[in-house]
Amino acid sequence: MFTNPGFTLADQLSGIVELFRKALWADPRTRGLGALSVAIWQRVRGFERRFSRLYAMWKAGTLPPARPAAVTGVDRGAGSEARGGGDGLSAVDVARMRPASLLPGAFRWLQGMLPNSAATLAAGVGSLCWNYPEMQEFHAACPRVGRILRPMCRMAGLKPPAWLALPQRGRVSRSDGATAPPPPHPSPVKGEGAGRRRRTPREVAEAAIARSERTGKPIDPRKIGAVAYGYVLHWPRDGNCPPPEIGYGGRWRRPPKDYKPPGDGE
Secondary structure (H helix, E strand, O other), X not given: OOOOOOOOHHHHHXXXXXXXXXXXXXXXXXXXXXXXXXXXXXXXXXXXXXXHHHHHHHHHOOOOXXXXXXXXXXXXXXXXXXXXXXXXXXXXXXXXXXXXXXOOOOOOHHHHHOHHHHHHHHHHHHHHHHOOHHHHHHHHHOHHHHHHHHHHHHHHOOOOOOOOOOOOOOOOEOOOOOEOOXXXXXXXXXXXXXXXXXXXXXXXXXXXXXXXXXXXXXXXXXXHXXXXXXXXXXXXXXXOOOOOOOOOOOOOOOXXXXXXXXXXXX
16 A cells, blocks of 8 residues: 555554545535544544554564354353343343444445545555455454454455455354254245245344344334334233234235225115
8 A cells, every 4th residue: 555665554554544534524425424424433543543552462472362262062042142141131132222333334334425435445455455465464363353354344345355254153062962953044035045934023123123223224114024013113012912913903905806895875
């Protein structure tokens, strides 16, 4: 990115972030974002500070030991409890208590808001990942740097290189030593997965609530269906509360083709 041979990786990223700052505040669209523009800058600036701190520790040989890998020999009950918070709360309840982020999390989300600033960030981060072999060595010695580079690539619309991509998760082993079956697949895409199980409206609602809490975007009822949106509006409190599949008013059905509405006086 920068031709000065004395620049380290941290210096390169600092220069990239400085160019992004100039492009961000020079873009006329930034003034229409309000507090969102400040949140964007704080996130990118936070990535740069974390990267510089880890890089300095790597060069000084003071990196803390890596965390142990996740234990796979646990039963599914313990795994689900860990995902739900360990105190009996479900994943949806934990997501509801987590503060929602102002920034979205979709791939290439910055392009739709600030295309010029996103292009500046994408060019710099892409050059840093693909043109500097030292970056791959840094990631091998400190995998935590991937938590910085992957979100930057995602927001700028870059596909990370193979050495930076997350490994695919394997199946969870049960306590008896047997391999647990894979989790059920979501609703299949048209033309694919004819034998896969379709998600229930309750599962669709849980995923929509968790996604909304994670991205800060409202739930669109047109994308999840009326029954699933019924769960979002009024989650059944107990067994005496009818689920949205039943409801109170029933569904409107199309009349038969030979039906003729009665006229006046009939």
